[in-house]
Amino acid sequence: MASDCDVAVIGAGAAGVAASVVAARSGCRVTLIDVGDRPGGQYYRGADLSPSPRAGVDYPALAGDLDRLVAAHAVDYRPRTTAYALERAGQRLLVRTRGDDRHRQDVDIIGAGTVILATGAFDRPLPFPGWTLPGVMTGGGAQSLVKGQHVLPGRRIVVAGTGPFLLAVAATLLEHGAEVAAVVEANDPVVGSVRQLRGLTSGLGKAGDLGRFIAALARHRVPYLRRHRIVEALGEDRVTGVRIARVDADWHPIPGTERVLECDAVSVGFGFVAQLDLAAQLGARMIRGADGGLAVEVDDDQATSVPGLLAAGETTGIGGVEAARVEGLVAGATAAVLSDHASALTPSALERVRRQVARWRRFAAGLHATFPVRDGWVDSVREDSLVCRCEEVPVSRVREAVALGARDARTVKLLSRAGMGWCQGRMCAAAVDGLCGFDDIASLQGASYRPVSVPVPLGALAAEPVEG
Numbered sequence: 001m002a003s004d005c006d007v008a009v010i011g012a013g014a015a016g017v018a019a020s021v022v023a024a025r026s027g028c029r030v031t032l033i034d035v036g037d038r039p040g041g042q043y044y045r046g047a048d049l050s051p052s053p054r055a056g057v058d059y060p061a062l063a064g065d066l067d068r069l070v071a072a073h074a075v076d077y078r079p080r081t082t083a084y085a086l087e088r089a090g091q092r093l094l095v096r097t098r099g100d101d102r103h104r105q106d107v108d109i110i111g112a113g114t115v116i117l118a119t120g121a122f123d124r125p126l127p128f129p130g131w132t133l134p135g136v137m138t139g140g141g142a143q144s145l146v147k148g149q150h151v152l153p154g155r156r157i158v159v160a161g162t163g164p165f166l167l168a169v170a171a172t173l174l175e176h177g178a179e180v181a182a183v184v185e186a187n188d189p190v191v192g193s194v195r196q197l198r199g200l201t202s203g204l205g206k207a208g209d210l211g212r213f214i215a216a217l218a219r220h221r222v223p224y225l226r227r228h229r230i231v232e233a234l235g236e237d238r239v240t241g242v243r244i245a246r247v248d249a250d251w252h253p254i255p256g257t258e259r260v261l262e263c264d265a266v267s268v269g270f271g272f273v274a275q276l277d278l279a280a281q282l283g284a285r286m287i288r289g290a291d292g293g294l295a296v297e298v299d300d301d302q303a304t305s306v307p308g309l310l311a312a313g314e315t316t317g318i319g320g321v322e323a324a325r326v327e328g329l330v331a332g333a334t335a336a337v338l339s340d341h342a343s344a345l346t347p348s349a350l351e352r353v354r355r356q357v358a359r360w361r362r363f364a365a366g367l368h369a370t371f372p373v374r375d376g377w378v379d380s381v382r383e384d385s386l387v388c389r390c391e392e393v394p395v396s397r398v399r400e401a402v403a404l405g406a407r408d409a410r411t412v413k414l415l416s417r418a419g420m421g422w423c424q425g426r427m428c429a430a431a432v433d434g435l436c437g438f439d440d441i442a443s444l445q446g447a448s449y450r451p452v453s454v455p456v457p458l459g460a461l462a463a464e465p466v467e468g
């Protein structure tokens, strides 16, 4: 059945929950759509949170508010639902949805005056020899396995890549009883953080988390190897170890410094990539975020270049959970005004929230500058390493496409098949981007355009409701 609302929010992570609560408290009819079983997104994962004494400000308070608004039918919350297409119909936007994998036939078209995209991000892996061996997984994958399924990826695990997320993953693994053989960090955060002191002090609220992670590593005597990188994952049928090397400031391995760490699982992470499918469908303007990845461009009201389309959280650039939450609050307030409702956030409260957005974005920029992805991985990656694991495309085939004259991401995809498989480039796009070195944002955006963002059965499409 086709349905209608003032504000459709796609994604129930910190950003989407905050946006829904503010819009609904302002009197808007809100529909909140999320793939997951429970609200919370990647960070909270539907955790049972103790109620917060601070009304409506932090995430636990917002989550409690959301429960009450759903119970009062002020928010039509649709879990286990994927928004697979977004399109314009006159003044309104239409969100096409389907149920989860067991209920793909359950489809709907939701008409909305305003849509808030809060679809978050996914992991950014980079290829190295052996990265497709069973037992090698992304940091986010390891987190989901442990936090979501209560399953450890292995007994002795190497955590590698770059960024503070490595510490979060290592701490989670330790907390659940795994042995962490080492945290292998390609950058030098000691030097980097001194240079980025101003930006990093904007996020002093996160110092508690950092202290907890470092204490866990110290308690378990886990080596933290700065300026080191995995050059190869070893093993026949599954990973049995990794060869690591010291690297220079550009991540080129330094000859003679290689050694092997034995392990039965590896968790790698080089940051995150914003989910842009739905924004690309409407042609929303994109920018390069502080980490160099593509992100939806927004103004101070979280409005994109497309009328009626707002965005908040990681979709607008990787900024962490606190930036996502405060951007969500702003987006909810903007949606209220666009729907001719008085915002539930007073002008002074909104001003305070905007200052927090600026603060958390400064912090994120400081982190990205401390933990950049350096070009050395491009120079030292082996030609036969798979870059697109779905279509089994080696690095050499991507380079051949460029040598043949491909000058944009879409042509590389057509010539090499990288990005044409099941995941539709979600896993390899950042790596292909790095290998090709294209600068043109429009061409990269073109490559992320898909009219339908997830598989939808033809029968379900045929059964779609007639809108209106």
Ligand SMILES: Cc1cc2nc3c(=O)[nH]c(=O)nc-3n(C[C@H](O)[C@H](O)[C@H](O)COP(=O)(O)OP(=O)(O)OC[C@H]3O[C@@H](n4cnc5c(N)ncnc54)[C@H](O)[C@@H]3O)c2cc1C
Pocket: 010, 011, 012, 013, 014, 015, 016, 033, 034, 035, 036, 040, 041, 042, 043, 044, 081, 082, 083, 084, 118, 119, 120, 121, 122, 123, 139, 140, 141, 143, 144, 168, 169, 272, 275, 312, 313, 314, 315, 319, 320, 321, 322, 324, 325, 453
């Ligand atoms: C895999 C992973 C693990 C992470 N683990 C940590 C961690 O341990 N510690 C930490 O500090 N940070 C972690 N982060 C980063 C942190 O989760 C984010 O900073 C934060 O969650 C951002 O909030 P958000 O609301 O922007 O996005 P998210 O929390 O990612 O929420 C986005 C929501 O949108 C939903 N969604 C996406 N596309 C659609 C669609 N088409 N239709 C319907 N719903 C959709 C998703 O299912 C998700 O629930 C992790 C990130 C990822 C990707």
